[in-house]
Amino acid sequence: MKTAYNFNAGPCVLPKEAVESTINAIRDFDNTGIGLMEISHRTPGWERTMAETRQLWRDLLNIPDNYEVLFLGGGASTQFFTVAANLLNKKAAYLQTGVWAKKAAKEAKLFGEVAIVASSEDKTYSYIPKGYTIPTDADYFHITTNNTIYGTEIKYDMDCPIMLVADMSSDIMSRPVDVTKYGLIYGGAQKNVGPAGVTFVIVRKDILGKITDRQYMNPLPTMVDYRTHAAEEAKNISMFNTPPVLPIFVMHETLKWLKDTVGGVAEMNKINVKKSNLLYDEIDRNSLFVGTAAKEDRSIMNHCWVMAEGREALQDEFMAFAKERGMVGIKGHRSVGGFRASLYNACPIEAVEALVQCMQDFEKAHK
Numbered sequence: 001m002k003t004a005y006n007f008n009a010g011p012c013v014l015p016k017e018a019v020e021s022t023i024n025a026i027r028d029f030d031n032t033g034i035g036l037m038e039i040s041h042r043t044p045g046w047e048r049t050m051a052e053t054r055q056l057w058r059d060l061l062n063i064p065d066n067y068e069v070l071f072l073g074g075g076a077s078t079q080f081f082t083v084a085a086n087l088l089n090k091k092a093a094y095l096q097t098g099v100w101a102k103k104a105a106k107e108a109k110l111f112g113e114v115a116i117v118a119s120s121e122d123k124t125y126s127y128i129p130k131g132y133t134i135p136t137d138a139d140y141f142h143i144t145t146n147n148t149i150y151g152t153e154i155k156y157d158m159d160c161p162i163m164l165v166a167d168m169s170s171d172i173m174s175r176p177v178d179v180t181k182y183g184l185i186y187g188g189a190q191k192n193v194g195p196a197g198v199t200f201v202i203v204r205k206d207i208l209g210k211i212t213d214r215q216y217m218n219p220l221p222t223m224v225d226y227r228t229h230a231a232e233e234a235k236n237i238s239m240f241n242t243p244p245v246l247p248i249f250v251m252h253e254t255l256k257w258l259k260d261t262v263g264g265v266a267e268m269n270k271i272n273v274k275k276s277n278l279l280y281d282e283i284d285r286n287s288l289f290v291g292t293a294a295k296e297d298r299s300i301m302n303h304c305w306v307m308a309e310g311r312e313a314l315q316d317e318f319m320a321f322a323k324e325r326g327m328v329g330i331k332g333h334r335s336v337g338g339f340r341a342s343l344y345n346a347c348p349i350e351a352v353e354a355l356v357q358c359m360q361d362f363e364k365a366h367k
């Protein structure tokens with residue numbers, strides 16, 4: 001197979017072990033003689049896989065018993081309105097740190113008043129706004145912890161005077177998280193925890209079923225109400241309807257890798273920081289390149305940079321140079337331009353070393 005260093009922003013690189021065991025399960029799931037995509041989701045082996053996947057989430061993030069862990073369809077984008085449908089009674093507050101955050105706020109407006117407490121749109125979302133005030137009369141405060149397109153990240157669990165809700169699509173499982181600081185955490189799986197097709201929701205049970213004043217979508221459609229998907233306590237599984245079996249299986253294998261091979265999210269974070277520093281050090285050192293995100297807000301997942309002033313003409317040449325050396329997915333989002341390398345959990349350090357070497361060789365060729 002061709003050597004490719006995968007820096008795609010999502011879907012993206014998965015642990016090799018997870019891919020291999022999924023290939024085997026597609027042929028024969030759990031020694032049933034039937035493939036993963038052909039089993040009934042009520043098969044005991046599948047019920048066990050669901051329960052184990054949920055338990056892996058609980059173990060890895062220390063999720064307390066008063067929280068539910070749900071696996072849904074529709075991607076993070078479906079959660080933009082589902083979150084508001086379940087939690088927005090009158091008013092919600094949003095921090096606008098990128099287009100995903102903006103889209104989340106737009107959907108919430110269908111359900112009530114939305115206050116944008118701060119935005120970094122003025123500088124192409126290259127920083128995380130600070131010094132804003134969270135309105136205490138809002139039902140919740142929504143943040144996007146990692147801004148995939150711009151490479152900025154809120155790398156800590158903030159203290160919030162009202163319920164905190166976070167889109168963690170692109171940094172979940174990259175560091176330990178104090179789940180108790182949040183009412184709800186959600187995200188698409190396709191960055192750090194699996195392939196596209198499954199969405200995770202971690203929700204504190206007591207915040208649900210509290211919509212009293214709202215006219216619109218009240219009561220909630222069955223599939224939109226998180227309580228529909230809450231686990232049957234005895235079995236530790238939730239399957240109101242057919243779950244996305246294949247992506248959940250890959251997620252199960254990915255989390256097993258994270259727990260058993262890596263040793264958990266704290267270990268993962270050390271590795272992520274090391275990989276991230278390696279690349280940022282090169283971006284800062286290399287005379288041909290310059291980073292785009294504010295240094296104090298730099299993401300450890302997505303790294304964005306452009307050609308240095310006066311060297312813009314070399315952009316296409318570097319892209320071709322990198323492609324020639326097996327670098328895949330380093331084109332920056334069109335709104336930022338330049339380059340972006342996503343170093344998610346499963347991205348090996350060798351890939352980062354290869355990219356850094358490539359940047360150094362390109363500099364030598366153009367000194």
Ligand SMILES: *Cc1c(COP(=O)(O)O)cnc(C)c1O
Pocket residue numbers: 010074075076077078100144146147148167168169170187188189
């Ligand atoms: C990728 C991404 C999304 C969109 O996820 P989908 O599953 O494609 O809907 C939302 N928020 C963030 C932060 C993302 O990185």
